[in-house]
Amino acid sequence: xxxxxxxxRPASLRLALGAFLVFWLILAxxxxxxxxxxxxxxxxxFFSRADWMNAVSGTLTEAETGAPFTGDGxxxxxxxxxxxxxxxxxVIVTVSVVVISLTFGTLGGYALSRSPYRYAxxxxxxxxxxxxxxxxxxxxxxxxxxxxxxxxxxxxxxxIVLVAINQPFTLWMLTSFFRNIPKDLDESAMVDGCxxxxxxxxxxxxxxxxxxxxxxxxxxxxxxxDFAVTSMLLSRENLTMVPKIESFLGTTQTRGNVMxxxxxxxxxxxxxxxxxMFFQRQIVSGLTAGAVKG
Amino acid sequence: MKHRSFFxxxxxxxxxxxxxxxxxxxxxxxxxxxxxxxxxxxxxENCGPFGCTATTTVDQEATRALREAQPMGRFVGxxxxxxxxxLAVSEIGALWTAAPDLGTFFSRLLGLPFYGALxxxxxxxxxxxxxxxxLGFVIALSVNALPRILRGPTIFFSLLPMIVTxxxxxxxxxxxxxxxxxxxxxxxxxxxxxxxxxxxxxxxMWVMLIVYGIWSSAPFAFVVYYAGLQTVPQDTLESAMIDxxxxxxxxxxxxxxxxxxxxxxxxxxxxxxNFRVFxxxxxxxxxxxxxxxSYFIYSDLGGETRLxxxxxxxxxxxxxxxxILLSPVLVRTWRSFGKA
Numbered sequence: 001x002x003x004x005x006x007x008x009r010p011a012s013l014r015l016a017l018g019a020f021l022v023f024w025l026i027l028a029x030x031x032x033x034x035x036x037x038x039x040x041x042x043x044x045x046f047f048s049r050a051d052w053m054n055a056v057s058g059t060l061t062e063a064e065t066g067a068p069f070t071g072d073g074x075x076x077x078x079x080x081x082x083x084x085x086x087x088x089x090x091v092i093v094t095v096s097v098v099v100i101s102l103t104f105g106t107l108g109g110y111a112l113s114r115s116p117y118r119y120a121x122x123x124x125x126x127x128x129x130x131x132x133x134x135x136x137x138x139x140x141x142x143x144x145x146x147x148x149x150x151x152x153x154x155x156x157x158x159x160i161v162l163v164a165i166n167q168p169f170t171l172w173m174l175t176s177f178f179r180n181i182p183k184d185l186d187e188s189a190m191v192d193g194c195x196x197x198x199x200x201x202x203x204x205x206x207x208x209x210x211x212x213x214x215x216x217x218x219x220x221x222x223x224x225x226d227f228a229v230t231s232m233l234l235s236r237e238n239l240t241m242v243p244k245i246e247s248f249l250g251t252t253q254t255r256g257n258v259m260x261x262x263x264x265x266x267x268x269x270x271x272x273x274x275x276x277m278f279f280q281r282q283i284v285s286g287l288t289a290g291a292v293k294g
Numbered sequence: 295m296k297h298r299s300f301f302x303x304x305x306x307x308x309x310x311x312x313x314x315x316x317x318x319x320x321x322x323x324x325x326x327x328x329x330x331x332x333x334x335x336x337x338x339e340n341c342g343p344f345g346c347t348a349t350t351t352v353d354q355e356a357t358r359a360l361r362e363a364q365p366m367g368r369f370v371g372x373x374x375x376x377x378x379x380x381l382a383v384s385e386i387g388a389l390w391t392a393a394p395d396l397g398t399f400f401s402r403l404l405g406l407p408f409y410g411a412l413x414x415x416x417x418x419x420x421x422x423x424x425x426x427x428x429l430g431f432v433i434a435l436s437v438n439a440l441p442r443i444l445r446g447p448t449i450f451f452s453l454l455p456m457i458v459t460x461x462x463x464x465x466x467x468x469x470x471x472x473x474x475x476x477x478x479x480x481x482x483x484x485x486x487x488x489x490x491x492x493x494x495x496x497x498x499m500w501v502m503l504i505v506y507g508i509w510s511s512a513p514f515a516f517v518v519y520y521a522g523l524q525t526v527p528q529d530t531l532e533s534a535m536i537d538x539x540x541x542x543x544x545x546x547x548x549x550x551x552x553x554x555x556x557x558x559x560x561x562x563x564x565x566x567x568n569f570r571v572f573x574x575x576x577x578x579x580x581x582x583x584x585x586x587x588s589y590f591i592y593s594d595l596g597g598e599t600r601l602x603x604x605x606x607x608x609x610x611x612x613x614x615x616x617x618i619l620l621s622p623v624l625v626r627t628w629r630s631f632g633k634a
Contacts, residue, residue: 009439009541021433021440021448024452028451029451032458034470034476035466035470046469047474103306107306107307108303108308115295128624130311131566133315134570134587136570136595137591137609137610137613140605141317141322141325142318143595143602144366145321160314164311196295196299196303197299197302200303225460227460227461227576228588232592232595245465262469265466268462276453280449287517287521288522
């Protein structure tokens with residue numbers, strides 16, 4: 001888009017907008033940089049009673065460990081408290097959730113996008129209502145049956161629950177995506193003698209990847225960021241990273257555990273940074289996909 | 295698409311949603327009208343029909359047998375909905391007759407756990423939603439004025455508060471506003487009160503939670519508005535300029551109407567998301583000052599005594615609440631589909 005007349009702004013306005021933007025960027029990014037910096041300090045510096053400048057200079061860190069930076073928080077969290085186990089669980093849960101919910105979602109979303117009947121619309125409305133319900137309300141429905149049938153605490157249970165909670169959103173997103181793929185494409189394949197599934201397999205699957213990747217990113221975020229389901233449905237040894245952080249907070253009486261939490265918070269945030277860095281375009285297009293079309 | 299092939303394509307997702315969303319709703323409904331068996335009930339059988347006081351001699355075996363025979367508990371109808379922890383009908387009646395004026399009545403009403411949680415949830419939803427949309431719109435306007443080369447990095451940093459795990463984002467802010475943290479120290483400097491602590495005061499906790507909410511949901515509004523601004527018709531803008539419209543008038547009469555459908559869409563999404571506010575209360579350890587409906591359910595479910603029935607009743611009330619909130623949208627969608 002070229003700069004048009006309407007885009008030209010007086011210098012004073014541009015200055016004001018620029019200043020506001022700098023303020024917002026500080027607001028958005030500073031907390032993360034501060035916590036990253038502080039995670040290499042000891043607790044007395046990051047939570048400084050005397051002077052907040054200690055967190056920058058690391059006075060106590062130097063006195064306690066002999067260097068201005070220390071990896072004690074990371075060592076304590078990852079090795080001592082076995083945060084790597086939680087990390088492994090998170091990998092298992094997120095990968096399975098993304099793969100399964102995309103498989104279910106592409107099939108269902110494709111069906112919804114190609115059905116001219118009224119029930120397809122009603123299914124989407126039901127999905128919208130399901131999407132609106134806070135996951136924790138469902139969790140109170142899971143607990144009793146899961147205890148009864150000994151399903152509670154295991155990773156597969158949590159995976160399938162997260163897949164289900166993910167479905168409404170996945171369906172909405174993929175339906176709107178498949179609607180943008182011209183019907184003629186698969187219908188002409190069916191005229192040539194393909195069955196519906198063959199048409200899907202040979203014609204739709206090769207062209208669907210951009211939409212699937214975008215949807216997959218959001219499924220990943222949902223599974224990775226979830227706290228309500230994972231903290232209630234997993235036993236202590238099966239916890240994923242996010243509820244594990246919360247368990248560090250529960251034991252703040254013992255010194256040093258807050259710094260474990262700080263270190264693990266940074267560890268949890270790092271993959272998200274990388275994700276945004278590589279997939280910024282897809283995330284932005286995914287956020288706007290449903291909206292801009294109205 | 296034929297009904298038969300639709301069925302097979304839709305089967306996996308339908309099964310997942312039926313088993314793990316629809317059935318749990320039924321399960322929650324059923325649980326909410328059953329209460330756990332009380333141990334004393336068994337005692338009555340053991341020590342005769344009369345004069346049996348509540349001693350500690352509980353018949354463990356019979357209790358267990360009863361619990362195994364009827365794992366749902368005993369049927370109590372709507373009692374749980376009306377008890378003190380939920381709708382508290384009789385307590386409200388008592389408050390109404392006892393309170394000297396409306397103000398006292400409402401302040402005492404909010405002291406009841408369910409109404410306290412409801413009031414925080416609604417306050418949070420209806421403050422965070424409009425403010426985050428406004429902030430997002432201003433950010434979008436500012437980014438739109440940036441040279442193209444700077445936009446990418448700006449969007450990257452702006453996305454962070456939204457992408458990051460809610461629990462983690464909450465913790466990061468909470469550690470900074472701790473009275474020993476960097477922002478806490480700054481607040482103490484500003485107010486001149488060295489003992490100022492956000493954690494200790496209910497109004498400040500509410501403000502912090504709402505600030506966190508705006509911080510974490512503004513990026514979504516920003517990204518959607520930014521994409522919307524790219525589609526504003528330039529011809530209309532230019533003709534408005536030729537007609538002598540000022541910058542503000544162009545925003546007010548050209549851009550905002552163009553962005554209205556986006557705004558309704560985002561308001562819908564944000565109301566759904568904000569109504570389930572939960573993680574920040576855990577991160578801020580704010581449960582003493584502010585409880586949301588989701589947190590209320592969570593605290594019933596957690597801990598040693600899992601109050602499943604109580605949680606189930608709150609869940610049903612929460613679901614009813616979200617359906618009421620969304621009903622205008624649902625009705626509108628239904629009507630627009632009827633026309634098309």
